[in-house]
Amino acid sequence: MITKPVKQLLLSIVGPENYDDSKVECLVYSYDATPGYQAMPDAVIKPGCTAEVSDIVKVCSEYKIPIVPRGSGTNLSGGTCPMEGGLVLLFNRMNSLLEIDEENLTATVQPGLITLDLISAVEAKGLFYPPDPSSMKISTIGGNINENSGGLRGLKYGVTRDYVIGLEVVLPNGDIIHTGGKLAKDVAGYDLTKLMVGSEGTLGIVTEAILKLIPTPETTKTMLALYQDLDAAAQSVAKIISNKIIPVTLEFLDRPTLVVVEDFAKIGLPTDVEAVLLIEQDGPLEVVERDMKRMADICLEEKAVSVEIAETEADAAALKTARRTALSALARLKPTTILEDATVPRSEIAKMVRAINEIASKHDVNICTFGHAGDGNLHPTCITDARDHDEMERVELAFADIFAAAIDLGGTITGEHGVGAMKAPYLEWKLKKEGVAAMTAIKQAFDPNNIMNPGKIFAKESRKRVVVSS
Amino acid sequence: MITKPVKQLLLSIVGPENYDDSKVECLVYSYDATPGYQAMPDAVIKPGCTAEVSDIVKVCSEYKIPIVPRGSGTNLSGGTCPMEGGLVLLFNRMNSLLEIDEENLTATVQPGLITLDLISAVEAKGLFYPPDPSSMKISTIGGNINENSGGLRGLKYGVTRDYVIGLEVVLPNGDIIHTGGKLAKDVAGYDLTKLMVGSEGTLGIVTEAILKLIPTPETTKTMLALYQDLDAAAQSVAKIISNKIIPVTLEFLDRPTLVVVEDFAKIGLPTDVEAVLLIEQDGPLEVVERDMKRMADICLEEKAVSVEIAETEADAAALKTARRTALSALARLKPTTILEDATVPRSEIAKMVRAINEIASKHDVNICTFGHAGDGNLHPTCITDARDHDEMERVELAFADIFAAAIDLGGTITGEHGVGAMKAPYLEWKLKKEGVAAMTAIKQAFDPNNIMNPGKIFAKESRKRVVVSS
Structure with missing residues (x-):
C-alpha cells in the first residue's frame, strides 16, 4: 500500500508525469509474458537517472514497499509480475x-x-x-x-x-x-x-x-539437417561436439513444432520429418566451410535423411527467423502456451527428449519440443487452455515430472528463463535445502526487508518431489 | 588455540598420520610465496574426502578455530598465510x-x-x-x-x-x-x-x-616485437585490439626485466631494447598466419625496431618459458621481490607504464615491469630487501601510489593475484565504502564466526588515500 504522504515523496522525486497509479496503467503492468501470473502493482514509476532510482529505493526501504524492476516484461518465469504489489519501476527514460x-x-x-x-x-x-x-x-x-x-x-x-x-x-x-x-x-x-x-x-x-x-565473425553459414528419428538427431549433436566442433548454433525442432512454425512462417520447412537440426557456424570463411562440411558428414553418418546448406544469406536468415518465431507460432494454436527450459548435460539430450514425450503421453497433454540442443537446453512447450482447470492440473504435473527428469539426468530446472515465481517451488529440487539456504542468506544480507522483487526465486513452500519407484 | 579435546576430535576425523602440530610443520606452513607475511598456524591437517572436510569444518565452527585452505601456496597476496593461526588445511590427499x-x-x-x-x-x-x-x-x-x-x-x-x-x-x-x-x-x-x-x-x-x-587449437605461433620506445609498444597493443585481432597472448617486458630474464634463461633475448612484446596466436593455420602477418605489420607501423616470428616450436616454447620465469629471474637479484598486479583498461597501458616509472623514481625504488599488456594487467615488480626498513617504507608508498594511479585510470588494485592480506587495506580505494559493505554482508551471511581464512580481503582498517593536488 502506498499512502498519500509516500506518494507525495515519490512524486517529488520523478514528477507527476513519471508516476502513474491509475487502474488502467496498473493493469497493464500486472502481468508479463508468463501465462497464469497476474498481480496488481500499486503504481508504475519511471525514474530518469540513477540518483532518482536511489531516492525511490530509499523511500521504498523506509516504508517497506516492494519494487519490481521491469524492462519489456518478455520473461517466461513470472519474473516481473508484481506478486506483492508495490512499485513497478520502468526504464523507458534510461534507455541510452x-x-x-x-x-x-x-x-x-x-x-x-x-x-x-x-x-x-x-x-x-x-x-x-x-x-x-x-x-x-x-x-x-x-x-x-x-x-x-x-x-x-x-x-x-x-x-x-x-x-x-x-x-x-x-x-x-x-x-x-x-x-x-x-x-x-x-x-x-x-x-x-x-x-x-x-x-x-x-x-x-x-x-x-x-x-x-x-x-564480428567474418562469415556465417547455416545448415538444416532432417531426421526421421529423434535419437539420430540427438546423436548427431553429441557427435559434433565430441568431434571437437563447436558451432555457434545447434538448434533442435521436433515435428509438431515444425508444422506450426511452417504454417506461421511459410518458408518451405519440411513438415514430414520427425526432427530437424538448425546448425550455424561463423568465423573465417575457410574454417566455416571446413566445419560445415564436417558437420554435414557427421549428420549423414548419423542417419540424417538430408542435409542442406543455405545458399543465400536471405535463406539463412529465413531459417533463423523461423526458429526465433517458434514461440509465437505455437502460441497461435491454443489460448495458453507454457514454454519451459529444463536443461541437461548435452550428452543426455536424447534421453531427455524421450522422457518429455513419455511424460506428455502419461499426463495426456500436448507438448512440442524445440530448443538449444547444443547447450542441452530444451524448450518443451505445452499448448493448452488456462480455463480448462482439469487439463491445467495435468500440465502442472507433467512439468513437475519434466523438472524431475532433468535433475535425474544431472540437469537443472531452468537453463535461461530464470526461476521467477513459476519455478520457485522447484528450486530446492536442484539445490537441496542447503543450497537454497546459502542463497537465502545472500538475499537476507542484501535485502533484509524483502522489498526487491519479492516472491521470486524463493518459495514460501517447496513442492514435495514425488519419487515413483520404477 | 586448539585445546587437547579439540585436537582429539580432529584426530578422530583424519587419523594421527594426517594431523601435525609440530613446530617444524607449522613453520613450513606459516608463510606462502608472498614476502613479508608470516604467522604460525596451530596445526596442519590433511583430509582425505569431502565428508572429512565437512567434519573438520563443523569442529572449527563449534570451537571458533580459523581454517586456511591451501594448495601449493604460490599466491602473491598473502592469501594462504594463517594470519590468525588455526588450521592449515591441505589437499595433498584430495588431488585426483x-x-x-x-x-x-x-x-x-x-x-x-x-x-x-x-x-x-x-x-x-x-x-x-x-x-x-x-x-x-x-x-x-x-x-x-x-x-x-x-x-x-x-x-x-x-x-x-x-x-x-x-x-x-x-x-x-x-x-x-x-x-x-x-x-x-x-x-x-x-x-x-x-x-x-x-x-x-x-x-x-x-x-x-x-x-x-x-x-585444442590446431596451431600456435609466437612472435617477438622489439621497441626502443615504451609508448610505441603500448600503442601497438591498443592498435592490435582496435583492429579487432584478439591474440592468445600479448605480453610486455621492459628492459630491466629483459636483462635479468636473459641472464637467467640464456635464450638470446635482446637486452639492448627498451621493451618487447611477446605475441602468440592460435587457431586454424590459415587464420593464425593471417593474424601474425597483420600483427607484425601493425607493430612495424608503430615503430617496432624488429619483429621476429619463432621458426620452430622449440624457439616459441623457449620464449614463453622465459616469460614465465620472469618472477624467478627477478627474485635472484635481491633478497626480496614484491610483484604487484595493478590492472587498467588496456587503452591506458602506456599511461600506466609511465606512471609506474615516475612513481619508482619519485620514491627511489627499483621497479621492473612486465605483464599481460593485452589484459591491461601489468606486474610492476620491486626488487628490494625486507631487512632495509627505510627502503621498505618507500616501497610501500610506491605501491600505494601505483594502486592509486591504476584506479585513477579506471583500473583496479588487483587483476589476478587476489586481495589477500596484502591488498586488504586498499580494497576500499576500488570499491568505496558501499562496495566493501556489500561484500562484508555476504561474508557475514556465510561465515558469521569469521573462521574461513580470516584476515583476508577485508581489512580491520583501510588505508587513507593521500590525494596530492597536482
Whole structure:
C-alpha cells in the first residue's frame, strides 16, 4: 500500500508525469509474458537517472514497499509480475547506449536499451554482442542482465553473464555501488558483477552496465539437417561436439513444432520429418566451410535423411527467423502456451527428449519440443487452455515430472528463463535445502526487508518431489 | 588455540598420520610465496574426502578455530598465510583428476590436482584447459579457483572463473552444497559457482570442481616485437585490439626485466631494447598466419625496431618459458621481490607504464615491469630487501601510489593475484565504502564466526588515500 504522504515523496522525486497509479496503467503492468501470473502493482514509476532510482529505493526501504524492476516484461518465469504489489519501476527514460569504446571493446549502456538496438549499433562498428534471446527485438539489456538471458548463439559464445564486466547497481538500502569496470581482469573482492547478473532483481537495481564486445565473425553459414528419428538427431549433436566442433548454433525442432512454425512462417520447412537440426557456424570463411562440411558428414553418418546448406544469406536468415518465431507460432494454436527450459548435460539430450514425450503421453497433454540442443537446453512447450482447470492440473504435473527428469539426468530446472515465481517451488529440487539456504542468506544480507522483487526465486513452500519407484 | 579435546576430535576425523602440530610443520606452513607475511598456524591437517572436510569444518565452527585452505601456496597476496593461526588445511590427499568427459567437454577434479597435470591430461585427449598461471607447474586447481587465477592466455580465453561450471563446497557451517553442473546454461538461483571462484577461501572450502574444456587449437605461433620506445609498444597493443585481432597472448617486458630474464634463461633475448612484446596466436593455420602477418605489420607501423616470428616450436616454447620465469629471474637479484598486479583498461597501458616509472623514481625504488599488456594487467615488480626498513617504507608508498594511479585510470588494485592480506587495506580505494559493505554482508551471511581464512580481503582498517593536488 502506498499512502498519500509516500506518494507525495515519490512524486517529488520523478514528477507527476513519471508516476502513474491509475487502474488502467496498473493493469497493464500486472502481468508479463508468463501465462497464469497476474498481480496488481500499486503504481508504475519511471525514474530518469540513477540518483532518482536511489531516492525511490530509499523511500521504498523506509516504508517497506516492494519494487519490481521491469524492462519489456518478455520473461517466461513470472519474473516481473508484481506478486506483492508495490512499485513497478520502468526504464523507458534510461534507455541510452552511452558509449561504444573501440579501444577497450566495450559498450556502456543504460538498462532500458533494447537488445537488438545494441546489437545493431555495435555491428555497425564491426563489433559483436553475442547474447541473442529470441525476444531480442523487444527485450531490454536490463531485463537480459536480471535474467542472465541466453539465446541461439550461446553454445559457442555463452550467455549474458559472460559479457557483463561492470555494473552500477542501486542496493536495497539505496547505496549506489560500482562493480568491475572496462577491465579484462579484476579480482578485487567477490565478483558482485556476476552475482547480480541473473539475480532477477532480487538483490538490487541495475542502473548501468559495461558490456564486453568481440570482433564480428567474418562469415556465417547455416545448415538444416532432417531426421526421421529423434535419437539420430540427438546423436548427431553429441557427435559434433565430441568431434571437437563447436558451432555457434545447434538448434533442435521436433515435428509438431515444425508444422506450426511452417504454417506461421511459410518458408518451405519440411513438415514430414520427425526432427530437424538448425546448425550455424561463423568465423573465417575457410574454417566455416571446413566445419560445415564436417558437420554435414557427421549428420549423414548419423542417419540424417538430408542435409542442406543455405545458399543465400536471405535463406539463412529465413531459417533463423523461423526458429526465433517458434514461440509465437505455437502460441497461435491454443489460448495458453507454457514454454519451459529444463536443461541437461548435452550428452543426455536424447534421453531427455524421450522422457518429455513419455511424460506428455502419461499426463495426456500436448507438448512440442524445440530448443538449444547444443547447450542441452530444451524448450518443451505445452499448448493448452488456462480455463480448462482439469487439463491445467495435468500440465502442472507433467512439468513437475519434466523438472524431475532433468535433475535425474544431472540437469537443472531452468537453463535461461530464470526461476521467477513459476519455478520457485522447484528450486530446492536442484539445490537441496542447503543450497537454497546459502542463497537465502545472500538475499537476507542484501535485502533484509524483502522489498526487491519479492516472491521470486524463493518459495514460501517447496513442492514435495514425488519419487515413483520404477 | 586448539585445546587437547579439540585436537582429539580432529584426530578422530583424519587419523594421527594426517594431523601435525609440530613446530617444524607449522613453520613450513606459516608463510606462502608472498614476502613479508608470516604467522604460525596451530596445526596442519590433511583430509582425505569431502565428508572429512565437512567434519573438520563443523569442529572449527563449534570451537571458533580459523581454517586456511591451501594448495601449493604460490599466491602473491598473502592469501594462504594463517594470519590468525588455526588450521592449515591441505589437499595433498584430495588431488585426483576424477573424470574427463569427452561428450560434455568437462573435467571433474579434486582441489589438490596440479594445474599442469590437468592441462597435460586433457591435451592428451585433444582438449584444452586455457588458464595457465605462471606457477602452473606447482599450483593446484583448488588454489587457482580460490584466487581466480589468470595467466598468459587470458586475453583470448579468459581466466579460471570462465572455466568453472560446477562446484562442491563445504560451507562454514559444515553444509555440503553442489553448484552448477555439467551444464552449458543454468540459472537456478544466484550464481554461487562464480561467487565462490576468487573468494579466496573466505566463504567456504571447495572440495570438487567441474571444469569446462574446449577443443585444442590446431596451431600456435609466437612472435617477438622489439621497441626502443615504451609508448610505441603500448600503442601497438591498443592498435592490435582496435583492429579487432584478439591474440592468445600479448605480453610486455621492459628492459630491466629483459636483462635479468636473459641472464637467467640464456635464450638470446635482446637486452639492448627498451621493451618487447611477446605475441602468440592460435587457431586454424590459415587464420593464425593471417593474424601474425597483420600483427607484425601493425607493430612495424608503430615503430617496432624488429619483429621476429619463432621458426620452430622449440624457439616459441623457449620464449614463453622465459616469460614465465620472469618472477624467478627477478627474485635472484635481491633478497626480496614484491610483484604487484595493478590492472587498467588496456587503452591506458602506456599511461600506466609511465606512471609506474615516475612513481619508482619519485620514491627511489627499483621497479621492473612486465605483464599481460593485452589484459591491461601489468606486474610492476620491486626488487628490494625486507631487512632495509627505510627502503621498505618507500616501497610501500610506491605501491600505494601505483594502486592509486591504476584506479585513477579506471583500473583496479588487483587483476589476478587476489586481495589477500596484502591488498586488504586498499580494497576500499576500488570499491568505496558501499562496495566493501556489500561484500562484508555476504561474508557475514556465510561465515558469521569469521573462521574461513580470516584476515583476508577485508581489512580491520583501510588505508587513507593521500590525494596530492597536482
